[in-house]
Amino acid sequence: MTSLASEFAIRTEGLTKRFGSQLAVNGVDLRVPSGAVFGFLGPNGSGKTTTIRLLLGLASATSGEIELLGRRMPDDLAAVLPEVGALVEGPGFYPYLSGAANLYRLDAADGHATSVTRSARVQTALERVGLSHAAGKKVKAYSLGMKQRLGIANALLIPRRLLVLDEPTNGLDPQGTREVRSLIRLLAGEGTTIFVSSHLLAEIEQICTDAAVMSVGRLVAQGTLSELRGVGGARVRLESPDRNAAITVFTRFGMTVAEPGPDGTELLASFGTLEPAPDTVVAALVEAHVRVFSFTVERPSLEQRFVDLTGEGFDVAQ
Amino acid sequence: MSRSDMSALPDAVFRSRPALGLPLLVSEISVLFRRRRTWAMLASLALIPVLIALAVRLTSSRPPSGRGPAFLDQVSQNGLFVSFVGLLVSVPLFLPLTVGVVAGDTIAGEASAGTLRYLLIAPAGRTRLLIVKYLATAVFCVAATLAVAIAGALIGVALFPIGPVTLLSGDSIAVGDSIVRSLLIAAYITVSLLGLSAIGLFISTMTDVPVGAMATTIVLSVVSQVLDSLPQLDWLHPWLFSHYWLGFADLLRQPISWDSFGSNALLQSGYIVVFGALAFGRFTTKDILS
Known part of the structure; x- marks a missing residue:
């Protein structure tokens, strides 16, 4: 006690x-x-x-x-x-x-x-x-x-x-x-x-x-x-025309690729259990001749986590 | 003084050994008497003997004996009777009305104002709060009765001659002795109201709506008096809390007959015990969700 x-x-x-x-x-x-x-x-x-x-x-x-x-x-x-x-x-x-x-x-x-x-x-x-x-x-x-x-x-x-x-x-x-x-x-x-x-x-x-x-x-x-x-994990948003090459690189880092963007140039990939440093990922992408237009590491905000956990909208769950 | 200064101070600056609840009682009574409502009720009660005295003073003919409230015919002869008549008239409705308001408000009023939860997490202690609430209601009973008695005495002295009072037994007592009798009657009526106060306290623990508790308490006081007037319910009469309410005439005999005072006090303590226990049982286990 x-x-x-x-x-x-x-x-x-x-x-x-x-x-x-x-x-x-x-x-x-x-x-x-x-x-x-x-x-x-x-x-x-x-x-x-x-x-x-x-x-x-x-x-x-x-x-x-x-x-x-x-x-x-x-x-x-x-x-x-x-x-x-x-x-x-x-x-x-x-x-x-x-x-x-x-x-x-x-x-x-x-x-x-x-x-x-x-x-x-x-x-x-x-x-x-x-x-x-x-x-x-x-x-x-x-x-x-x-x-x-x-x-x-x-x-x-x-x-x-x-x-x-x-x-x-x-x-x-x-x-x-x-x-x-x-x-x-x-x-x-x-x-x-x-x-x-x-x-x-x-x-x-x-x-x-x-x-x-x-x-x-x-x-x-x-x-x-x-x-x-952290529970939701960070993810990477990549803009690049070289989709397939990028997916290969991401997979090598143990990252899973989610849906492609609407015009096919945007990729979302979430980190696995290991979170590699972003600069190593970018270096690997460049090495694989992936043209990187933009590369962003996104961490879910507490708000996103909150909505994930409690559901969206005004309906009070019963 | 900033917070950091406060942290450096010894604990004794903030905390002492737990008090019995006297500060809370003082605070309760002062809050009660800082409400405008309380003073409005006391003023209305004081108005009753004043209106009676003015009515008697302004009518030229002496009211015939045997009509109207008891002692009314004596008022124009002796101003000291204004108090008696005022109390007699107030007992069936006006006093229970005001006591019902105060007793019904005790817990339900705090609940509806949202202050009950803050008193309890202070922590005031549920039992302590209940006792303090009851005692403050009892103080109001004293104040309400005295408001009628004192206003009656003052207006009586102002408008009518003062002299020895002729009692129901035919004996005469001096002015000083009659004041003592007035106070005894006030005490009798205060005691009469204590049972109703306990009922009101209990009802107040059952709701968060003070008006509901007040109305229920007042209605019960009327119901009790109606039942008391039905001869078919003779067996029930000695158990009704209003049964001895008008029995204070015994205090106007020489020597004083204490029988009804004793029976009344016993009956009222019974009501206090029963409804106090019910209020305790209810309030100490209640979920405070207001």
């Missing part, structure tokens, strides 16, 4: 949640390394938020095990949650209270948070998300982006070992999104493990070290970002 505590901030084993006949979360084995910025990806309705609710003890799992910071959930909930800051499915605040009063309220709800430094901590948290000027304003007058920032401020009232942020940039303008990204980097730099769920891939690609992809309640991929990108 103790060794796991240092290794994984979040670990689940066969985590399953059933609503009636529908499996919202289906046998999920999450491994979130301590200190990682972990992107939790998946289209809408893939079970991300339900998983987060299970992790935080808001809902109980139908089966499976959860370990947060090396302790079992929900058994050790009272000991674990003070070390976890969270933003779950958008911010939730009392509209008739000011931003600061809302934070006071939620801080008072944590029996471990000391009241002595409460006002200083509330002030600091508001400053960090750039809401000091609106601290006294009632939340009903806040914009969606301001509420989102207030939600993040709530997660930062106490230094946490783990932050769980569900769609943290939802409703934020581009500047706000950038600020949240830099805030996440800053917090990660201090050693906080950050678990960010998002359906915006660009966001994940920019800040995360690790990621997992959910689809229809299942975890379909998990690993470091480069591992995830």
